[in-house]
Amino acid sequence: MTQSGRKQKVKQHVIEEWTGKIVTSFCIVLLVVIIFSMVYFVATKGLSAFFKDGLKLSEIFGTTWKPDGEPPLFGALPFIIGSFSTSLLAAVIAAPLGISAALFMVEIMPNIGRKYLQPVIELLAGIPSVVYGFVGLSVIVPLYRDIFPGQGLGIAAGATVLSIMILPTITSIATDALASLPAGLKEGSYALGATRWQTLSRTVIPTTLPALMTGIVLGMARAFGEALAVQMVIGNAPHIPHSLFESTSTLTSVITLSMGNTVMGSMQNNVLWTLAFILMMMTFVFVFVVRWLERRAQR
């Protein structure tokens, strides 16, 4: 009786062990399958414009986008330039703000910073992108229209909206990096009679630079992939602009606008998938840059 009872126990134990292993492995396998199928499907669809419709690689980097023209032209360079310039400019605006906020929270006034600035940053992170787009459209665009020549729509408006959106990413990573810096480094600098700014600029910032860069690159990645907020303020004209305040397009904005209006399988639709493929490849580039920076930061 006791013998069989013990056997039952052992069996139950083993069953439990296997349930756990199987259930959790299933979840992780599913996750891996999802990502591989995502890359596979977007890549095959994105490359079909080249293989099926005979688009040449040089054509996609042309400067004229005229899908309805005779012959249709699919030069996506304006979108690529638009995407890069908005996300770069956004990072240029957001980086000093984000790093200053982190310095304020960690080094200058930790009490006030943690109490007021931290919740503000967390809230900024939670605001949906369409709301940013809406505010950009009803505040920033009219403002730029009044101050600068042009419609107000364009790279400058897009970058301004994006810079606020990526501020939380940059700030939170910079805050973590600054807070995890060994106290000895700073104390050493102070003990030598350095002022706070000398300590920050010559010791703290150089040591944490790879981590700070990680935050900036992650922010740029987010800006690069953001669709709706940018689409609402960029103007959506398919050409390379002459100024920051002239209507243009990004990869995401043209996909957002045209994907629903083109027929699946048509050449224009396939080219849009090519743009999505470019977007995905850029994500990989960003991830690898971040990985490389993180490895630098660990050293």
Next chain:
Amino acid sequence: MSAKTKDKLATAVIVTLAGIIVLVMAGLLGFILVRGLGHVSFHFLTSAPQTIKEGGGIGPQLFNSLFLLVLTMIITVPLGLGAGIYMSEYAKPGKITDTIRLIVEVLSSFPSIVVGLFGLLVIVNTFGLGFSLFSGALALTVFNLPLMVRITEQGLSGVPAAQKEASLALGISKWKTIKSIMLPISMPVILTGTILAAGRVFGEAAALLFTAGMSSPRLDFTNWNPLSPTSPLNPFRPAETLAVHIWKINSEGLAPDAPQIAAGASAVLILMVLIFNLLARWVGRLMMKKFTAAK
């Protein structure tokens, strides 16, 4: 310039920049709430939108957003918990685990529009689910899984090793230890993270444009049969969420009061996000109190 003046100047600059951020945030919130809240009324929250006339509301959209949130979380939470438990407890350090970690990282940095396109290609077309709430929920699951995995891992890594080892030493199986010892202890962290993730789902639009669709068929709120196409509970109907609605009326709204509707809907969206934020903090603190002796 002496070192001291430089120091003061730099401090002033940093404090000013930090102040600017707070001002921007206050301006943003103030603008949305002041512009929007005036338009929010019971009628606005419950009535259907109008295409060309004034006086449309956001009732169906608000319902769709909430319903989609529930659907998404039902799928995301178990999967994310499972995958997170695997990563934190079962994965052996090595090449495979590193690769999986990289994959999760890549998935988490995919732009939401790419996730939406993947949903369009696979869920909507290949699986034949069409533009529907269910397709939207699946796309948002893909979008949210990495976050959920990270939250779970974070929660489980916070469990004191002694507690886990004590349970294992009593001869309790690993799975049971995870289920009955580790998960309850890490509950505050996981729940807080989940609520914040839910806030993200609520505001997401780009991934939904091509999965849940941009149209909302007439809903009959007295019809509670989940299989009927006009029933609000049917998960296989196209559904425009609040965030998608805001985008749509801003880019192609024909109603004369479109700006007001956009402002009102934005205010509602922001309020919901604020509620999620506060709820997450409150729940986190409450659970912390319940499970630990900390004040």
